[in-house]
Amino acid sequence: xxxxxxxxxxxxxxxxxxxxxxxxxxxxxxxxxxxxxxxxxxxxxxxxxxxxxxxxxxxxxxxxxxxxxxxxxxxxxxxxxxxxxxxxxxxxxxxxxxxxxxxxxxxxxxxxxxxxxxxxxxxxxxxxxxxxxxxxxxxxxxxxxxxxxxxxxxxxxxxxxxxxxxxxxxxxxxxxxxxxxxxxxxxxxxxxxxxxxxxxxxxxxxxxxxxxxxxxxxxxxxxxxxxxxxxxxxxxxxxxxxxxxxxxxxxxxxxxxxxxxxxxxxxxxxxxxxxxxxxxxxxxxxxxxxxxxxxxxxxxxxxxxxxxxx
Amino acid sequence: xxxxxxxxxxxxxxxxxxxxxxxxxxxxxxxxxxxxxxxxxxxxxxxxxxxxxxxxxxxxxxxxxxxxxxxxxxxxxxxxxxxxxxxxxxxxxxxxxxxxxxxxxxxxxxxxxxxxxxxxxxxxxxxxxxxxxxxxxxxxxxxxxxxxxxxxxxxxxxxxxxxxxxxxxxxxxxxxxxxxxxxxxxxxxxxxxxxxxxxxxxxxxxxxxxxxxxxxxxxxxxxxxxxxxxxxxxxxxxxxxxxxxxxxxxxxxxxxxxxxxxxxxxxxxxxxxxxxxxxxxxxxxxxxxxxxxxxxxxxxxxxxxxxxxx
Numbered sequence: 001x002x003x004x005x006x007x008x009x010x011x012x013x014x015x016x017x018x019x020x021x022x023x024x025x026x027x028x029x030x031x032x033x034x035x036x037x038x039x040x041x042x043x044x045x046x047x048x049x050x051x052x053x054x055x056x057x058x059x060x061x062x063x064x065x066x067x068x069x070x071x072x073x074x075x076x077x078x079x080x081x082x083x084x085x086x087x088x089x090x091x092x093x094x095x096x097x098x099x100x101x102x103x104x105x106x107x108x109x110x111x112x113x114x115x116x117x118x119x120x121x122x123x124x125x126x127x128x129x130x131x132x133x134x135x136x137x138x139x140x141x142x143x144x145x146x147x148x149x150x151x152x153x154x155x156x157x158x159x160x161x162x163x164x165x166x167x168x169x170x171x172x173x174x175x176x177x178x179x180x181x182x183x184x185x186x187x188x189x190x191x192x193x194x195x196x197x198x199x200x201x202x203x204x205x206x207x208x209x210x211x212x213x214x215x216x217x218x219x220x221x222x223x224x225x226x227x228x229x230x231x232x233x234x235x236x237x238x239x240x241x242x243x244x245x246x247x248x249x250x251x252x253x254x255x256x257x258x259x260x261x262x263x264x265x266x267x268x269x270x271x272x273x274x275x276x277x278x279x280x281x282x283x284x285x286x287x288x289x290x291x292x293x294x295x296x297x298x299x300x301x302x303x304x305x306x307x308x309x310x
Numbered sequence: 311x312x313x314x315x316x317x318x319x320x321x322x323x324x325x326x327x328x329x330x331x332x333x334x335x336x337x338x339x340x341x342x343x344x345x346x347x348x349x350x351x352x353x354x355x356x357x358x359x360x361x362x363x364x365x366x367x368x369x370x371x372x373x374x375x376x377x378x379x380x381x382x383x384x385x386x387x388x389x390x391x392x393x394x395x396x397x398x399x400x401x402x403x404x405x406x407x408x409x410x411x412x413x414x415x416x417x418x419x420x421x422x423x424x425x426x427x428x429x430x431x432x433x434x435x436x437x438x439x440x441x442x443x444x445x446x447x448x449x450x451x452x453x454x455x456x457x458x459x460x461x462x463x464x465x466x467x468x469x470x471x472x473x474x475x476x477x478x479x480x481x482x483x484x485x486x487x488x489x490x491x492x493x494x495x496x497x498x499x500x501x502x503x504x505x506x507x508x509x510x511x512x513x514x515x516x517x518x519x520x521x522x523x524x525x526x527x528x529x530x531x532x533x534x535x536x537x538x539x540x541x542x543x544x545x546x547x548x549x550x551x552x553x554x555x556x557x558x559x560x561x562x563x564x565x566x567x568x569x570x571x572x573x574x575x576x577x578x579x580x581x582x583x584x585x586x587x588x589x590x591x592x593x594x595x596x597x598x599x600x601x602x603x604x605x606x607x608x609x610x611x612x613x614x615x616x617x618x619x620x
């Protein structure tokens with residue numbers, strides 16, 4: 001069968017109005033078009049669906065069956081249409097976000113504001129480490145991610161299953177600053193040269209991490225050696241270690257707002273700092289962004305900077 | 311929207327198999343046709359319905375909505391198709407018959423046999439007088455009627471609302487015989503001439519009835535006068551009146567089987583008798599006969615004679 005929605009619509013209206021003229025009026029088409037749609041519909045069903053008795057169109061037994069199913073089908077299409085319309089008007093839909101934990105502080109504030117603007121959207125947020133975020137991308141579990149710099153320049157990342165291309169756009173600076181325990185002596189004299197600071201030992205992220213690579217690159221650029229006191233697998237662990245006096249740290253300024261307020265950490269003034277990295281909003285290149293995902297994408301580009309300490 | 315059943319079928323299969331190749335295989339079409347149907351479907355929906363991540367087709371939010379509705383729609387079409395197929399195989403459907411009361415005796419026997427042959431068909435039988443039968447035809451309440459001779463030669467009958475054309479086919483002789491009370495003296499000497507019998511008084515149907523007209527025509531042909539003892543508005547009343555001795559009667563031989571058996575009435579042997587009329591099976595010319603109605607129509611033509619006393 002190659003029955004079309006239009007044919008069902010014409011047929012349904014014809015049964016309801018018993019008139020070709022009224023059907024044409026109602027659907028804003030010509031009467032000839034009504035005849036044509038009915039002809040095309042009838043050709044697909046080996047039994048008559050209507051009969052004309054005394055100029056009144058009535059359905060045959062088969063026509064009555066078709067009418068009942070047509071009504072249901074038309075209702076289903078109206079539901080699809082409603083969904084599409086509401087999705088276009090951002091009044092319906094869902095948005096799945098994955099955010100690296102270091103961006104959690106500003107991303108949750110950004111999201112709160114967005115939710116207030118689009119209260120009918122179902123949002124799921126996942127605050128994860130980078131590895132999990134890549135898994136979620138690979139499994140197509142998230143629409144958008146907020147992350148630091150993607151793995152590589154060409155934004156292809158590899159998984160056991162496939163290579164994925166990422167569409168990633170920077171939307172805000174991600175300044176890396178040197179942190180020390182609160183009121184450490186280093187924060188008084190300023191600004192320190194990197195060669196001075198490189199005499200200190202640092203608590204750093206593991207060798208493969210983006211932040212670690214950025215730090216090593218920066219030290220290399222200034223021909224300084226990075227003395228590693230200890231490696232940590234999370235930003236949270238680094239902050240706690242620095243506060244405990246295990247060494248200095250280099251972390252995103254956007255992750256230490258609470259610790260500065262609570263007087264647990266201080267930022268060490270230093271020449272050539274902060275190291276300026278970027279935050280990225282990204283999605284799989286193959287991903288078809290929904291209207292609400294597109295909206296959040298643009299919203300992030302325009303508003304994220306309002307939610308960090310300048 | 312001009313979405314087609316085929317598009318929904320292709321889309322639905324594509325979501326289930328996640329593969330264009332598998333969909334093409336399953337629906338026995340080329341892969342190019344699958345792409346084309348998907349392209350035509352997507353053109354009608356202003357939001358993407360599928361995305362391809364790592365060579366795996368998955369539905370978008372909108373696609374998921376469409377998939378759910380498509381599944382329901384496909385189910386509904388399968389139900390229409392089942393109905394059509396079963397109707398064609400005479401395993402489903404309904405048949406509405408209207409039978410004039412004088413034909414009731416053989417028509418019910420005929421029907422009993424038919425029902426045993428097609429037990430799944432829903433049959434409604436209406437035994438009515440001629441006036442009601444014409445009303446039922448006018449209101450398109452019956453598929454077929456079994457009747458005596460239609461009103462007029464061109465088989466157009468008039469109602470307050472419209473003229474209707476009848477498609478009527480004779481299928482069996484309807485012999486009109488002269489009846490008398492059981493063992494009346496007239497049945498001994500045989501056969502009587504009509505001029506002899508015309509000395510008797512007759513209990514007859516009302517002036518407008520087909521039987522009455524046929525009787526008058528017959529008497530006129532033989533240049534005899536019809537002496538009317540009394541007019542009755544039903545065949546039942548005539549039989550009872552004749553048995554009570556109010557006069558002779560002329561009725562269809564097919565209506566008196568029980569009265570002959572019960573020895574209430576006798577047939578009077580007469581020259582130029584029986585008057586040979588016909589039984590007709592008829593329907594509105596505009597009526598689209600269903601497969602089961604066509605079956606009963608042909609069944610009546612071929613078998614009705616088996617259900618009357620010869």
